[in-house]
Amino acid sequence: MTDLSIDQRVRKAASDRPHHLALADAPNRNSFFAGEPQRLSWAEVDNAVEHLAASLRSIGAGPGVPVAIQLPNVVELVLTILACGRVGAVSVPFPVQHRAHELRYGLGVSRAQVMVTDTWPGREDQLEVVGSVIKALDGDVSLACFGGSAAAHQLAINTEAPDTVGAPLVSDLEAPLTVCWTSGTTGTPKGVPRSTSRWLASGNFQVDELSMSADERILCPFPVVNMAGIGGMVVPWAIVGATLHLHQPLDLPVYLQQLEAEKITYTVAPPPLLNMLLANEAMLNGVDLSALRMISSGSAPLDPWMVEGWDKRGIEIVNVFGSNEGAALLSTRSAVPDPTERARYFPEPEREGVRIRLVDLESGEDVADAGVIGELRFAGSTVFTGYLESDGAEFDEKGYYRTGDLFEWVDGATAPRLLRFVDRAKDIIIRGGMNISAAEIEGLISSHSGVSECAVVAFPDATLGEKVGVFVVAAGADDAPTLGEVVAYLRDAGIASYKLPERLELIATLPRNPVGKVTKSELRERWASSS
Numbered sequence: 055m056t057d058l059s060i061d062q063r064v065r066k067a068a069s070d071r072p073h074h075l076a077l078a079d080a081p082n083r084n085s086f087f088a089g090e091p092q093r094l095s096w097a098e099v100d101n102a103v104e105h106l107a108a109s110l111r112s113i114g115a116g117p118g119v120p121v122a123i124q125l126p127n128v129v130e131l132v133l134t135i136l137a138c139g140r141v142g143a144v145s146v147p148f149p150v151q152h153r154a155h156e157l158r159y160g161l162g163v164s165r166a167q168v169m170v171t172d173t174w175p176g177r178e179d180q181l182e183v184v185g186s187v188i189k190a191l192d193g194d195v196s197l198a199c200f201g202g203s204a205a206a207h208q209l210a211i212n213t214e215a216p217d218t219v220g221a222p223l224v225s226d227l228e229a230p231l232t233v234c235w236t237s238g239t240t241g242t243p244k245g246v247p248r249s250t251s252r253w254l255a256s257g258n259f260q261v262d263e264l265s266m267s268a269d270e271r272i273l274c275p276f277p278v279v280n281m282a283g284i285g286g287m288v289v290p291w292a293i294v295g296a297t298l299h300l301h302q303p304l305d306l307p308v309y310l311q312q313l314e315a316e317k318i319t320y321t322v323a324p325p326p327l328l329n330m331l332l333a334n335e336a337m338l339n340g341v342d343l344s345a346l347r348m349i350s351s352g353s354a355p356l357d358p359w360m361v362e363g364w365d366k367r368g369i370e371i372v373n374v375f376g377s378n379e380g381a382a383l384l385s386t387r388s389a390v391p392d393p394t395e396r397a398r399y400f401p402e403p404e405r406e407g408v409r410i411r412l413v414d415l416e417s418g419e420d421v422a423d424a425g426v427i428g429e430l431r432f433a434g435s436t437v438f439t440g441y442l443e444s445d446g447a448e449f450d451e452k453g454y455y456r457t458g459d460l461f462e463w464v465d466g467a468t469a470p471r472l473l474r475f476v477d478r479a480k481d482i483i484i485r486g487g488m489n490i491s492a493a494e495i496e497g498l499i500s501s502h503s504g505v506s507e508c509a510v511v512a513f514p515d516a517t518l519g520e521k522v523g524v525f526v527v528a529a530g531a532d533d534a535p536t537l538g539e540v541v542a543y544l545r546d547a548g549i550a551s552y553k554l555p556e557r558l559e560l561i562a563t564l565p566r567n568p569v570g571k572v573t574k575s576e577l578r579e580r581w582a583s584s585s
Contacts, residue, residue: 057227059139059221059225059227060136060139060289061139062166062222062225063293064099065100067100067295068096070295071295072094073097074095074096074295075094075297076099076295077094078093078094078127078129078297078316079092079093079128079302080127080299080300080302080308082130082557086174086175086303087125087126088172088174088201094213096295097215098213101213101215102133102211102213103140104219104220105211105214105216107137107140107220109209110168111141112207112340113168113196113198114167114196115143115167116143117141117143118144118229118230119142119144119168120143121146121165121170122145122146122147122161122169122170122195123145123170123171124149124150124152124184124500127274127278127300129211130287132278132300134209135278135288139231140223144231146160147223147284148160148235148279150277151550152550153183153412153550154183155547156235156548158191160243161187162193163245164245164303164442166195166413166420167195167196168195170198170209171184171198172201173199173203175242181199181203185197185205188201211509212426227249227250230247230248230249231248232253233245233248234279234284234378235280235367236280236379242494243494246378247380247439247441247442248380249439252437252483253284254289254293255408256281256285256289256380256436257293257435259382259405260286261294261434264290264348266294266302266320267294268295268525270296270297271296271297271319271345272291272297272437273301273313273318274288274299274300274322275302275304276322280378281377281378281380284370286322286376290553295484299318304486306325313346314343317466322350322374324351324519326515326516326517327517328356330516332360343367343369343564347370348372349369349370349371350372351374352374353484355475356373358398361373361396363399365387370386372386372397372398373385373396373398375459378438378527379438380432380438381399381432381436382403383400383403384400385399385400390466390472391403398474398475399466399472399474400474401473402470402473406435408436410454411431411450411454412430412462412463413429415429421462422463424462424465425462428460428461428462429456429461431450431454431455431457432454432457458480460476461473461476481493483510484519485521486517486552487519490552490553492509495510495553495555496508496509496524498549499526499540499543499555502535502539502543504528504529504530505526505527506527507527509576510524511522511524511525512578514582521557522553522555522556523556523557524540525560525561525577526540526558526560526561527562527564528560536558537555541554559581
């Protein structure tokens with residue numbers, strides 16, 4: 055089965071388990087998207103994908119054609135991604151938070167020829183915004199939606215068996231299947247193309263490490279737009295032919311309801327949520343989690359007490375480090391039995407076709423000794439081949455992807471040679487699992503007439519992990535901008551709301567090192583010590 059594409063695996067699941075529940079909406083779907091919650095069997099998923107594939111072909115989608123998608127976590131999103139794969143098109147999914155600022159760049163650089171979107175509560179102007187972006191780009195983009203707008207081609211979920219079924223494509227497993235978006239340090243998002251073979255390499259790694267099977271009941275609260283949602287949830291689901299339950303946005307009562315009612319066996323959750331639940335014994339005891347065997351978490355170091363606490367409840371916490379580019383580390387109970395070590399350390403990946411280096415950033419030499427910090431670099435079957443707009447700098451002279459994350463080797467007490475995350479070399483803020491480029495926000499704020507210069511940094515938050523803050527050097531004593539003014543300025547620029555700063559401090563000068571670089575560690579410490 056190693057040579058089967060993701061589409062072929064969907065067809066196989068529909069053949070092997072036609073009546074088995076495959077894909078389900080969150081029960082509160084109609085609060086954030088039109089329509090009642092849908093529950094589809096594998097046969098219905100396959101039929102719906104076939105009908106959608108025919109509709110997409112009729113408006114220009116086909117082999118190699120980029121199809122932009124912006125939808126919440128509803129079955130339509132998953133089915134559209136699968137339908138793109140069936141016709142050989144390249145899915146280009148955008149987070150629902152992205153607005154004109156991000157869409158303008160993403161649609162342009164990806165050269166999308168079709169866009170699938172819709173309206174939803176709070177985004178009644180979505181088709182208008184997308185239409186204006188398309189017009190500004192002067193591009194010939196076919197707009198399609200699942201609603202009733204006369205301004206777009208109409209799509210629908212049809213689960214009836216089609217009269218005719220298209221022959222499966224002869225799959226080129228190395229051709230781009232998706233383009234996802236990651237926040238870099240250059241001030242603009244980066245498009246990350248990934249082929250079928252690389253998605254399958256990442257997905258099979260998780261299936262093997264997490265012992266996933268067709269009986270898995272997966273709950274996905276992460277947007278199905280990047281590595282966490284697609285690579286961590288959708289691809290393993292398709293590989294094993296399991297059941298996938300969607301959740302959007304993170305609504306704790308609904309999330310807990312789904313865990314219990316659907317007898318979820320595997321899910322993911324951010325560290326602050328796991329900490330909060332474990333600390334709230336009354337809430338946790340009120341939910342039947344007897345089916346739940348495993349929760350993956352990451353994006354920040356885990357608290358050892360939390361991993362140990364869930365272990366005592368019979369639920370394994372898997373420590374995850376990953377990126378859209380294909381760097382991936384998993385720390386499971388079988389690899390790192392001690393919960394304290396599992397919270398902080400990762401085993402060296404030992405899977406075919408994957409290689410890592412730890413590199414001293416000053417000398418450029420490989421790090422072999424424990425306690426010496428170096429940048430983690432990846433090469434191999436899971437790693438992408440380069441950004442959409444690339445000068446090749448994301449790879450080193452040996453062809454390894456530079457993650458921008460600092461690690462060190464440690465000798466574990468209950469496991470062999472381990473890796474410990476130390477810090478992010480990239481200037482990234484992670485707010486509730488969403489990566490935010492500080493440089494992008496700084497570039498926008500710096501254009502405000504009242505700002506001489508600024509530095510965007512994270513400040514700690516018990517719920518989301520980190521939030522965006524900004525230190526501002528005012529252009530004049532009488533012209534110092536307030537937080538509200540800066541936020542309004544960014545909203546006018548059409549930026550996604552999760553990137554908006556939630557704290558602002560005026561400062562006379564920004565601290566700098568001897569070569570003139572802003573020392574953000576001093577600014578972060580200033581807020582950490584006052585919180």
